[in-house]
Amino acid sequence: MSEQIGLIAGFVLTLMVFSYLLGDNILYRLALAVFVGLSAGYLTLVTLDTVLIPWANQTLLNSAAGLGLPVIGVIPFGLALLLLLKGVPRYGRLGNAALAFLIGVGTAVALVGAIVGTLIPLARATGSAVQLDALNGFLLFLGVAGTLIYFQYLARRTSSGGTQRTLPGRALGFAGQLVVVITLGAIYAGAILTSLTIFSDRLLFVLSQIVGGPG
Helix, strand or coil: CHHHHHHHHHHHHHHHHHHHHHCCCHHHHHHHHHHHHHHHHHHHHHHHHHHHHHHHHHCCCCCCCCCHHHHHHHHHHHHHHHHHHHHCHHHHHHHHHHHHHHHHHHHHHHHHHHHHHHHHHHHHHHHHHHHHCHHHHHHHHHHHHHHHHHCCCCCEECCCCCEECCHHHHHHHHHHHHHHHHHHHHHHHHHHHHHHHHHHHHHHHHHHHHHHCCC
């Protein structure tokens, strides 16, 4: 009985989520609130069980450790306390230190990840493509270069006081814009097809379970 109730509840929530296709409505908002609440509760429990409690046991509550580990262990809790003070108008400025630390670390990690995980492999793949197939490599290089130039805003000042890109810059920028449009269109189409596939698969699964029973 509990499995049947769970299947029916999941089916109803799925329909409530997909009701957004008809426009923003109360059913979609209710399903979204349920999803956000359950996700927040689940993440809180997972964080406590897999991060905070093990960290406290290994640092703050570790009787065999010296003075260094407890000092290191209290730093994340101190930063969390400072972040909580952001909600207090009188002591809100104290939370800026923790916020600056988080932004700095996050920016550094994102920058290193972008360089090591994206730019360098992309440059290597472009170079390998040029060596293997000259035409495809040239097209790949043109798309990458055009996309990068499309997102830069360097231009020369004209006699009328305005700014204008050079002809090669505009040509490469236009090619990059086409690459971006085609890429976003393909991603959007893939997302729609994936959503419809998941919905149809979920619908068939729920109906088969309700009609034929679990197992």
